[in-house]
Each structure stands twice: as C-alpha cells, then as structure tokens.
Amino acid sequence: MFDAPHPTLATPTTPPTRTDPKIAACNVDVHYGTTHALRDVSVEIEDRTVTAFIGPSGCGKSTFLRCLNRMNDTIDSARVTGVILLDGEDIHDRRVDPVQLRARVGMVFQKPNPFPKSIYDNIAYGPRIHGLARSKADLDGIVERALRRGAIWEEVKDRLQASGTGLSGGQQQRLCIARAIATEPEVLLMDEPCSALDPIATAQVEELIDELRASYSVVIVTHSMQQAARVSQKTAFFHMGRLVEYDATSKIFTNPEDARTESYITGRIG
C-alpha cells in the first residue's frame, strides 16, 4: 500500500499520485444562504476507480458530489468557492458551459427518477440532445448497449416502448444508470443509488458499478459502510462539512488515522 498524504492536511500542494487525477478539488467551500455546508474540502479522484463518500447524514456528501457536475448551480441559495479541475481544466471557468460539463460528468440520483416516457426514450434522450446518433439504427444500437451495460436489457428488451415509470424500483434505478452511461460520460456520480432498493437489486447495482470501473471514474455516496467496503477502492469520510480522511478503502476500514473515522465505522457516531 502506498503512502497516502494525511487527509486533514490535504492542500493544493498534495504530491501528485502516479497517474494524474481525473478530478482534483481544492479548498472547496459551499454555503447555502447562511449555512456553511462544506468547509475547505480538497480531494483527488482517480480515473477508473470507484471512490466512496461516507459519513453521517447532513455532513455534506451530496453537496460535494453536486459540486462536481455543478448541479448546485440550480440551487439559488448555493454558493460554491474553491477550485475543481476535471482533467486539469477548471470547471468554474467562465468558458465552461455547465451543460457540456454534465454530459461528461453523469449523475445518478438517490431516488430513481426515470422520465415519464418510454424506456427507449429514457435512454435515447441524452444521445439525442447531444447528437451522438447519426441514424435511427445508430440510436437503437446506443440504447441497446446502454441497457446491456446497465444490466437491464434482458428484462426490458421486449417492452422498450413501455413506460419507464412502470418498472420496479430496482429496475428503475438500473434504467437511470443506463440512461447516465448512454451519453458516454467520463465520470459517473451516484448519490446513494441503492438507498431505495432491496438487497437483490442492490447486489445487481453493485455488480454493475464494479463493471463500470473498467471504463469510468465512479464516485458513489453511500450510507452503508459494507457497500463502500465492497465496491470502492478509495474512500472519503466526511464529518460536519469537512473531509476528515481520504485513503484506500482497505486502510480506512482497517486502520483509520482519525479517531472520528474510527468511531464512525465502528458505529459510535452517525
């Protein structure tokens, strides 16, 4: 195991890891009106890795995740400061169109939220608005590939024109994942994707996340420590709006540096 920098000291001067990070966040602060929701978070997220964010609820995990694709822009009261780089480019640069950013940084939400349209249209929507398909056959291919990678093709291939909202909760969430990967993002952000799912659907989604690691950088927020341990390679522990510790998952769960991390994973806080 390589020597990770002490997380509480993480600063812009953090020595670079062997590969350049996919996302680098430096001194990110988020205010919602007068609430200081996120304090001075700096973190580097690697490509082709599953990174888990854990922490007690209200500690700012979702807030931070939403910074990464600028979804906080849609909240009037939210104010984000600090620097976030995607492939070395500042995502808050004036020239960056958040719409283009979100095409590259896809998002799966806590509650499955398929569009009230057909399964086919759910998947095809992203590719359509981004002009990824040149023909109908092309689009059909994209839809099929996305549904296959979302591990839901077998279940829906005979009813692509049925409503996406008519599926079960677990199917809906996999549909949403398939929808997110249909636009071929580079990073996939998942905010507690399994919190509304039963154990079997959860297992399916976890398996899917593990497969997605081969081509994407996946960031997953979870309140289940077992899940973080099962699917992630790196884990970040948030507490009261601060990033307390960020390290290899195995290290966090076996030998955490910070007392608060240890209390949390042993179930004493949270």
Add this chain to the structure above:
Amino acid sequence: MTDMNPDKARRSASLHRPDARTRRRNAAEKRFRACGLAAILLGLFFLLVLVATILRNGAPAFTRTVLEIELTLSPAQVDAAEAEVFKTRAYAQLFIAALQDQLETRGLDVAFDAGALERIVGQPGGTIRAHFQANPGQIGEPVVFELAASSRVDGYFNGRVSRATLQDSRFLQASDLDLVDALADAGILRRAFNLTFLTGADSGVDNPGGAGIGAALVGSVYMMFVVLALALPIGIAASIHLEEFAPKNRVTDLIEVTISNLAAVPSIVFGILGLAVFIQVLHLPQSAPLVGGLVLTLMTLPTIIISTRAALKAVPPSVRDAALGVGASQMQAVFHHVLPLAMPGILTGTIIGLAQALGETAPLLLIGMVGFVARGYPEGVVAGFTEPNSAMPAQIYTWAARADAGFYDKAWGGIIVLLVFLLTMNLIAILLRRRFERRW
C-alpha cells in the same frame, strides 16, 4: 400507576364493543359525511332548478310561429299582379285568396279582413313577390311559403300573450285571436324551428322575431381566438420565466404579489384600461372583437399565470434533476420534460380563464360592444376582428334590457347557446387533457 390505566383499559376492552372514544369519533365522522352529502345534494338541486328553468324559458327562442301555405300562381296571375301599381298588395290579395281557399277546403268558415291578417303575419306580399322574382321557373308550380308570424302571435303561442293582455293593443286585437285559433286548428299556423335565432344578427327593438344570436356568437368566437392566441403563449412564457429562470428576490416577489392582485381586480377596471389604452391611445376601432379580445386577455392573463405556475410547481424536481443530469440545458429540461407534465394543469387554468372571459359583459360595456345592434356578419374572416360586433353575454344583456317582451325568450335562449358553447369549449379541453395525461 395512574398513567398505566388507559393502556390497561384499552387492552382489556373487547374489540367487538367499541369504546366511548371510538363511538364519538365515528359519530363525528358520520355527521361530517352527512353534511357533505347534504351540501352536494343541495347544490345538485339548485343546478337542476337552474337548468330546468333555463331550458323551459329558453326553448321558445328556438322555435317561432309560422304561417305555412302552399301557393300556386299561374303566369297570368303573376303578369296581372306585375301590371298593378301596388304590386305587393296584388300579391297579398292572391295570398289571401289562397288562404281562404284552403280554409274552405278544410270546411272552416272564418271571416277575416286584410287588416287582421296583416297584424298576424305582417305584409307577406313582398316576400312572395321577391320569391317569384328570384325563381321565375317556379311560376305555375306549387310553392310552400313559411311566413313568420308577428311577435304577439308568437307570444300567444308561448302563453305570454292572452286575450286579457291584448286589451287596446294596436298591434294585435283580441278578436284577431279567433282567426289565429282557427288557423292553428287548420294546421296552417304552427311552431317551427327558428333557424334565424341561431344564425341571425340582432334586430331592431320592435322586431324580436327577427333577432338572432349568430352574429354575437361569431363575435365571441373571434374574441376567444384573440384571448387564446395572446393569453396562452404570454401566460405560459411568463410563468416559465418566473418559475424556472427568474432569481428569487424582492422583484420577483413583487411581481408575484402584483399578479395575484390583478386576478382579483374587477373586470370593469380592465374595460376602462382597454378604453384608455387601446382605443384612446392606440386608436384601435371601437366595438371591435380585437379590442374586446385584448381587454379580456388582460383579464385572463393573471388566472392563466397563477394556474400555470402552480402546475409547474407541482412537477417533481426530480424530473428537472434527471434532465439536467444527462446534460440537458435548462430550457430543454423545461420544454422536453416539465412542460408536458404540467400541461393538464395548464389546460385546466386556461379553460377557467377562457370561460371567465366568455361570460364577461362589464368590460365590453366600456369599449362599445354592448347595446350595439349588429348590422350582420363581418364582411370577411380578417374583417371579423375589426368590424363592430357584440358578444353573446353582451347581446343577452341587451335583450334583457329591451322593453318588448318578445326579447325575454331571446335572452333565455341566448343563455342556452352561451352555455352550450361553454360546454363545447370545456369538452375540447377535457379531450386535450386526456391526450396529454394518457402519455403516461
């Protein structure tokens, strides 16, 4: 120990015997439901009374009393009549002869003079002459004429006029009613469907029989077009901007309060605004459906905006998140996902606004669309917007205010047409809403 007692009591009670608390609660629920049912029944009762009254009073407007007579004029008779100085009187005499003939063949022997007949059907000579002038081919053939009876005779058939009410009336004398009765018995005078009422324009104050709601209906339709074409896009655009794009600050709060207040402003205020702005400043034509439509648009906008905003608010935020999450722009999220889901609610608000606008009289008063005797139909489709016209509620108001009792039926009948129009509009909205809802 005491706080354990209620618990214990509950545990020991039988489920088959509800306790006092449950009984009280159930009784209260029953009372409430009875009250609700009573309220609904009362409402239904009044609705029924209303509809029955309207139908009973309005139905006579859709029929009129006609004198039906088959007339065969030989070429010689026509030539003789055309040679006379008073041509229409010659035709009238031919008509009287034919009428006497028909009464005789039915074995009826009623004496009548030309004066009585004139009080019953006016002067039919002109109508008959005009018909044969226009269709010379029909000379020598039997032609059936349906001549409209006068408004008093019409009233007699409706029960509005009786022998007692006709004392010293110069329009119709009590003795004339004997002839009317005889003609009715012979089947010559009878009620027939009154197409003029549906297609005609308003008539003069002394001719209720010729009055029709058709022109006013056209005026209303034009105004609805103006309202729909302006209020719907402006209202939806304003709502989308306020709900989805505008920053939430003092200014938008102020706008929101103002819109709510505008929805409560009496409609006559919009009328005077229309007079001041559209007619006095912009010099748009008076009495025109275009101006009426503009005024009603102003009046309808707040209603549409408020209901559209409510419909947009009701769309779950997760739908917006989902669209933004796959990289849709905010406008794409709104137009592709939010708006279709809000459409049923928007349609409901729109139809409420349109219905209000359709029934509005007060603002039209100020821009000269009330009390106007329509000359007839507009001369073209485009001219319909700028030529003087009235609207259905204004027309009904005008009729209700007239002295001649013959207009009384017309006012009720106009209300029936207005309601049918309104129901049709609602039906279209419901069908449209179904289509949007059935999408998923």
